[in-house]
Structures are given as C-alpha cells and as structure tokens.
Amino acid sequence: MIRVIQDGPTITLNQALDNREWRSHRQTQLAKRYPTAVVVSVKLNIPGPIKTSRPLQDLFRRGLGCLRQYVVDFPLIDDQILLTRPTGPEAFLVLQGTLTAVKRQAIAFESATVMGRLFDIDTLQAGVATQLSRQDLGYAPRQCLICDQPAKVCIKTSAHQLQAGYQAIQAIYDATMQDTMVIAQPTQATVVQAAMAGLLYEVSLQPKPGLVDPISPGAHDDMTVMTFIDSSLALMGYFNTAFTIGRDFAGDDLTAMFQTLRVAGREAEQAMFAATHGVNTHKGAIFSLGIMVTAVAYATRLTATTTAQLQEIMTHMLTGLVAQDLTALATNQQPLTAGEQQYQQYRLTGVRGEAAAGFPVVLHTALPFLQSTTGQTTQRLLDTLMQIAGAIEDTNLIKRAGTPAITAEMQQWVRDYFARGGSKTPAGLAYLTALDDQFIARHLSIGGAADNLILTIFLAKLGGVLV
Numbered sequence: 525m526i527r528v529i530q531d532g533p534t535i536t537l538n539q540a541l542d543n544r545e546w547r548s549h550r551q552t553q554l555a556k557r558y559p560t561a562v563v564v565s566v567k568l569n570i571p572g573p574i575k576t577s578r579p580l581q582d583l584f585r586r587g588l589g590c591l592r593q594y595v596v597d598f599p600l601i602d603d604q605i606l607l608t609r610p611t612g613p614e615a616f617l618v619l620q621g622t623l624t625a626v627k628r629q630a631i632a633f634e635s636a637t638v639m640g641r642l643f644d645i646d647t648l649q650a651g652v653a654t655q656l657s658r659q660d661l662g663y664a665p666r667q668c669l670i671c672d673q674p675a676k677v678c679i680k681t682s683a684h685q686l687q688a689g690y691q692a693i694q695a696i697y698d699a700t701m702q703d704t705m706v707i708a709q710p711t712q713a714t715v716v717q718a719a720m721a722g723l724l725y726e727v728s729l730q731p732k733p734g735l736v737d738p739i740s741p742g743a744h745d746d747m748t749v750m751t752f753i754d755s756s757l758a759l760m761g762y763f764n765t766a767f768t769i770g771r772d773f774a775g776d777d778l779t780a781m782f783q784t785l786r787v788a789g790r791e792a793e794q795a796m797f798a799a800t801h802g803v804n805t806h807k808g809a810i811f812s813l814g815i816m817v818t819a820v821a822y823a824t825r826l827t828a829t830t831t832a833q834l835q836e837i838m839t840h841m842l843t844g845l846v847a848q849d850l851t852a853l854a855t856n857q858q859p860l861t862a863g864e865q866q867y868q869q870y871r872l873t874g875v876r877g878e879a880a881a882g883f884p885v886v887l888h889t890a891l892p893f894l895q896s897t898t899g900q901t902t903q904r905l906l907d908t909l910m911q912i913a914g915a916i917e918d919t920n921l922i923k924r925a926g927t928p929a930i931t932a933e934m935q936q937w938v939r940d941y942f943a944r945g946g947s948k949t950p951a952g953l954a955y956l957t958a959l960d961d962q963f964i965a966r967h968l969s970i971g972g973a974a975d976n977l978i979l980t981i982f983l984a985k986l987g988g989v990l991v
C-alpha cells in the first residue's frame with residue numbers, strides 16, 4: 525500500500541458529485557457576500573476513490589501556506605479551511621484583487637512548485653463570467669502527474685494505472701514534506717566538486733540584483749566573472765584541506781576542528797587575494813562553505829548523514845564564535861570589518877550568527893524551496909536566490925545601503941518578483957532585470973544571499989536535488 529493514501533477512506537461517485545455541488549454552492553454564496561472580491565477555492569487533485577489521508581491533509585496545509593505567499597499582495601478578507609472532509613481537504617480564500625491577477629498567481633503556484641501539481645484552484649468573482657485559462661495567461665496546460673503530456677490527454681485516454689498515479693503522488697509528497705535531506709557517503713572528490721559547483725553555478729546565473737554575472741560586473745567595479753572564476757580555482761586546494769580536516773578529526777570538541785579550519789581559511793583568503801589581485805570575491809564563502817565542507821566530511825566519516833545532523837555539528841563547531849569575535853570586540857580596535865561595524869552599531873551578527881545557528885536559512889528555507897521548484901536549473905536557482913534574499917539579514921547589502929532598513933525593502937522586492945511569476949514568466953524576469961539595474965545604480969549588492977545560494981547548491985548537489 526502506498527503510504528500517502530494509506531488509511532484514507534474511500535468515497536463513492538455520488539459522494540464526489542454531491543461534494544462538487546456543495547463546493548459550487550459555497551463559492552457562489554461567498555461571491556454574493558463579497559461582491560467585489562475574488563473567491564479562491566482550493567482542493568487536491570487526487571485520482572481514484574481515496575481523496576484524503578493524514579499525509580494528504582499535511583501536504584494540503586503546507587501547500588496552502590505556500591499559496592498564501594503567492595497571493596500575499598491581495599488583502600485576505602475571509603478564509604474557510606476544512607481539512608478533514610472525507611472527500612478531501614478544502615479551503616476558500618476571499619481576496620481583494622482582480623480576477624486575472626489572482627488567477628495568474630494561482631497558476632504560478634500550481635506551475636512553479638512540485639506540490640502545486642497536486643492542487644486544483646478555482647477563482648470566481650461575482651458578475652465576471654469568463655474564467656481565464658492557463659493558456660490565456662501564458663502558461664502551458666496542466667501537466668499529467670505521471671508523464672509530460674497535458675493531463676487532459678491522459679485522462680481522456682486512461683493512459684495510466686491508478687497505482688502509477690499513487691506512486692507519483694507519493695514522490696511529490698516525499699519531495700516536498702521532508703525537511704531533512706539525506707546525504708550518502710560522498711568521496712572527497714565529490715564534496716570538493718560540489719563546493720566548486722556552488723561557486724561557479726552562482727556566478728553564472730543572470731540577472732542577479734547588483735551581483736557579478738557573465739554579462740555584467742553588477743555593483744562591483746572591482747570584479748568580473750573572470751575574477752570569480754580565478755578565485756574559485758584558487759580555492760580548490762582549500763576545500764580539499766577542509767575535507768581532510770573534517771574527515772581526519774579525532775576528538776569530541778568540534779570547536780577545535782573549526783579552529784584548525786580557521787587557520788586554513790586565513791591562508792585561503794590570501795590565495796583568493798593573490799588570484800584576484802587583492803579583490804574580496806569569496807571571503808564570506810571561504811568562511812561559510814569551508815565550515816560546511818568540513819562538517820560534511822566529519823559527519824560522513826562512518827555513515828550517511830542528514831541536514832539535521834549537519835546543523836548540529838556546525839552549531840557545535842561554532843560554539844562561542846559570536847562572543848569571541850563580536851561581543852569581545854575591543855571598542856578601539858581598528859579597522860573594523862563591515863560585520864564588526866554592524867555588530868557594534870546595530871547588534872547584527874551577520875554571517876557569524878547565521879553560521880553559529882547552523883545556517884537555518886539554507887537548511888529550512890532555501891533547500892526545501894529548491895526541492896519544491898521545477899523547470900530549468902537556472903530558473904530554479906534564480907528563484908531560490910530571491911527566496912534567500914527575502915529571508916536573511918545581508919550585512920553586505922546593509923553595508924552598501926548604509927542602513928538595516930534596506931532589509932524590509934528587499935523583502936518587498938522579493939514579494940513583487942514572485943507576484944509576477946518569478947523566473948518562469950517574462951514579467952518576472954523583466955522585473956528582476958530592472959531590479960538589477962536599480963541595484964547597480966544604487967551600488968547595492970546581495971553578496972550574503974549569493975553566499976547562502978552557494979551553500980544551498982553545494983548541499984543540493986550532494987543530496988541529489990541538483991543533478
């Protein structure tokens with residue numbers, strides 16, 4: 525029995541038809557009560573006689589949370605959530621907005637996320653007859669759960685067995701509901717290659733707000749994509765050293781393992797500056813990625829590991845770092861780095877705080893988000909970069925803006941980006957290009973988000989999320 529529908533009650537065709545009547549009546553009632561709003565009805569598209577189970581209810585709840593992000597710009601007037609109906613979980617959201625704009629976001633959610641493929645979202649507005657189709661809004665028709673054909677074709681031709689449908693649903697459930705990812709025992713070469721992939725994939729993406737890419741130096745007048753390639757190549761030896769430090773570490777005090785790494789990290793900074801003629805390309809990445817490489821090597825000494833275990837190891841490695849580096853800062857110490865200044869001025873702990881917490885944004889926001897995306901790798905990674913940019917305090921951005929207030933502006937830009945469909949639509953890409961131009965004009969850059977994306981790519985390569 526496929527776990528995701530195990531213990532789910534079966535329903536009759538009549539129950540399914542009665543429920544369709546019930547849903548339509550409720551939608552109409554809500555449209556009458558809120559004549560200027562858009563009524564969004566949300567349900568799952570599950571083939572066969574089983575329409576619900578505890579795992580499907582959990583998935584529905586997670587999906588509803590994700591959908592709300594896509595429609596965040598439309599004020600929520602009312603909502604009704606009915607999770608335990610035998611005919612499947614249902615929700616009704618009443619939003620203030622136009623039918624086209626809301627429908628566009630609903631389809632963006634269905635198309636851009638893996639779990640979205642399981643959702644069926646209807647939009648209704650009193651007095652507006654036409655239901656816009658996916659094609660009207662520039663999207664491909666809904667795809668079959670099992671193959672790449674349009675779903676309508678497979679349903680009409682009964683192309684697949686029900687069991688195959690359940691297996692596809694189980695795969696979608698597994699891909700989106702596990703917050704901890706397993707990493708098997710990678711070789712040193714595999715780990716170092718994944719680190720290099722992180723550095724090189726990130727700098728190759730375009731367009732990115734203010735960051736260096738193959739077409740533009742962004743807001744960095746001292747760097748080009750070649751500077752990043754030279755810097756990456758110069759760091760390969762460091763990542764091999766970071767791996768052996770983790771793999772060979774014997775003992776229980778992992779802070780000693782980090783202190784050993786830190787010596788190699790300082791040397792790596794010199795190698796970076798030599799390769800870039802004194803430009804800081806990857807100082808943050810040397811710190812963050814070095815820690816992760818060492819943690820992976822240590823965690824997989826004897827067996828496979830999980831991202832949850834990696835987080836524990838990294839928090840152990842960095843115990844005391846913030847206190848030692850920042851709170852103990854001598855007030856008259858000069859010159860202060862950006863991070864040190866921001867700690868003194870705003871009590872922001874920057875990348876040190878992120879690392880000492882075990883990179884929660886990477887493990888609990890960026891990686892699950894990347895796992896849930898579909899499409900080309902570049903599209904998935906651009907959307908993940910923007911998801912990160914809306915989730916961190918980027919000391920690089922704050923330094924360049926001269927105020928932490930830029931963080932709230934960044935969060936609004938991220939919402940605006942996803943409200944246009946993100947990297948999947950011409951409007952989303954146009955928005956990102958315009959944002960890049962704005963960042964260049966204002967000399968802004970999200971170097972911290974870029975470093976978190978590098979870490980996310982590294983783990984995604986090791987966990988098979990990126991192949």
Ligand SMILES: CC(C)(COP(=O)(O)OP(=O)(O)OC[C@H]1O[C@@H](n2cnc3c(N)ncnc32)[C@H](O[C@H]2O[C@H](COP(=O)(O)OP(=O)(O)OP(=O)(O)O)[C@@H](O)[C@H]2O)[C@@H]1O)[C@@H](O)C(=O)NCCC(=O)NCCS
Binds near residue numbers: 814917
């Ligand atoms: C702990 C260190 C990284 C030192 O930190 P520091 O105090 O020097 O500065 P921070 O601002 O705290 O962080 C440094 C870089 O970390 C990246 N970063 C910022 N915020 C975050 C975040 N929330 N999460 C993850 N990473 C974050 C960011 O690095 C990227 O941007 C840099 C390129 O941008 P740019 O603006 O060009 O940088 P600059 O050259 O400084 O500006 P301009 O002169 O061009 O205007 C690049 O570094 C990217 O990686 C932050 O910049 C660690 O270095 C350390 O401990 N140093 C001490 C010596 C040592 O022990 N080294 C070995 C450590 S293993």
Ligand SMILES: Nc1ncnc2[nH]cnc12
Binds near residue numbers: 727734971972975
């Ligand atoms: N592409 C990029 N541009 C500027 N700073 C960065 N730090 C890491 N990646 C970067």
